[in-house]
Amino acid sequence: FWARPRLGRLHPLCPFSPAGLRRWLSSRAPAPRICVVGSGPAGFYTAQHILKHHDLAEVDIYEKLPVPFGLVRFGVAPDHPEVKNVINTFTHTARSDRCAYYGNVTVGRDVTVGELQQAYHAVVLSYGAEDNRVLGIPGENLSGVYSARAFVGWYNGLPENRDLKPDLSCETALILGHGNVALDIARILLSPLDFLRKTDITDCSLAALACSKVKRVWLAGRRGPLQVAFTIKELREMINLPGTQPVLNPADFTGLENAVKEAPRPRKRLTELMIKTALEKPREKAVMAQAAVPRQWGLKFQRSPQEVLPTPDGMRVRGVRMALTRLEGSGDSAKAVPTGDMEELECGLVLSSIGYRSLPLDPAVPFDTQRGIIPNNLGRVVGVPGLYCSGWVKRGPVGVIITTMNDSFDTAQSVLEDLQGGVLDVSVSREGFGAVGSILRSRGIRPVSFSEWEKIDAAEVARGKAAGKPREKMVDPQEMLLSQGRPAPLVQGGTVCCLPVGSSKQNRQGH
């Protein structure tokens, strides 16, 4: 009788429907209202765990962009559609009648964390890492140098990077860093166009890649083969990429077979694959075929970037000066120490892929600038009761979606324990979106609901269908809003404002 599937079919006004049951229960005790900031994996998994393990809690998710899912939409490579299946789980959560999505709301600007804390019993910050680490070396801002974050955002249709227009007119590209993002970029640069055409890569980046002259990609890391941060599946994909040839120097792997014997299994298998690839003697037929291979990629080790070198006219990049390094210590904790020798690597395109970085959100929220995280204890923000964090902003910009899921479940568990243990006072009801909606209205911000996102989604899928793609992403926030028949919006910073009738520009800018 109480079982969810049966209740789910009942009319919401029926006292035995989930909504009716909640109303009945909440007439006795106010439902905990929880707010989550950010709709990436961390936000959605935190919401999912709270909703699953608390029968009354209601969760509102606020997202800066009109569209949800964070790096699943804007980071995961277009040729990895299977990874994006987590969106189905997130959609299921968003459709729960105890969950609401409010896109197009930049927390910290459109509404403060303090205001959210007034409106909710608990606030969970899951806003990811929206910036990138910088090398801090001369020439880093030369034309032809891009952060991996911007490049990934560009081919994935992130609005802020849609106009990047990377210059792909050179033959040699250098990617700095040995992580999975570096491999993603190398693969996108070298993949046959016919592969990419069937993905959700944006039309304009596909057109730019079609004209690309890049045929050689070096990936340079400051440490050695035993310290690479990428994983075996991604390396294997690169090795098997049609029309490309891996160029690994056997000398880089001398003695490593023994050294890796005792290493954990993933590291051992990864190293063995690199060694095998480096030492593989191609058979005669394959040699002939390789002679015709138009594209190459390779790994360079123990090279630390010191300066991006300009062309004689000073206008753009012509190479990178690298310090050769030796390793002090062993295994993951080995440190790269310059030997004093230098080398110049010629290239016309540099992609700095040395990691993402979280930013502070609001003066009310403590932030560890050194580590780039919100200081926390099992997701509880240090010194601010009722405030929590999950995902990359909690533990730094590393870890795949599963890692983020586990970490978000831990934070959700902390929230649940604090609800149960009375640390969070739910005796007084909170207005939730009732209060926040008024604040946003007064500031001219109109949130996008999940059903509105579903209209954008349907429009994107329909546009992609004609070209045989899973979707053609909208890259302009204004277009996203117009596609739902909204009045022409204005863009402020990143958020799109829909002016309520009679409101003035001064009102909007006054906040």
Ligand SMILES: Cc1cc2nc3c(=O)[nH]c(=O)nc-3n(C[C@H](O)[C@H](O)[C@H](O)COP(=O)(O)OP(=O)(O)OC[C@H]3O[C@@H](n4cnc5c(N)ncnc54)[C@H](O)[C@@H]3O)c2cc1C
């Ligand atoms: C290029 C790239 C490719 C990746 N590929 C894979 C892969 O193939 N497989 C895999 O398992 N993992 C992959 N990962 C890792 C995975 O994406 C992360 O583990 C995960 O996305 C981190 O989740 P998050 O929710 O903490 O951050 P995010 O996914 O970044 O989500 C944060 C959300 O918060 C929003 N936000 C930011 N500021 C505000 C604000 N002020 N107000 C409101 N909302 C805000 C953002 O718009 C975003 O939607 C990849 C990572 C990158 C960078």
Ligand SMILES: NC(=O)c1ccc[n+]([C@@H]2O[C@H](COP(=O)([O-])OP(=O)(O)OC[C@H]3O[C@@H](n4cnc5c(N)ncnc54)[C@H](OP(=O)(O)O)[C@@H]3O)[C@@H](O)[C@H]2O)c1
């Ligand atoms: N397919 C996938 O599953 C997938 C795809 C993309 C991303 N991801 C995940 O997303 C997370 C982020 O990936 P990422 O590639 O951005 O980060 P990452 O895995 O942390 O790799 C960063 C790389 O940059 C190097 N680096 C950092 N600072 C440097 C400096 N100052 N100079 C030179 N090199 C420097 C690091 O070398 P050191 O080790 O020497 O510091 C490392 O090789 C990772 O957990 C990754 O696995 C997964």
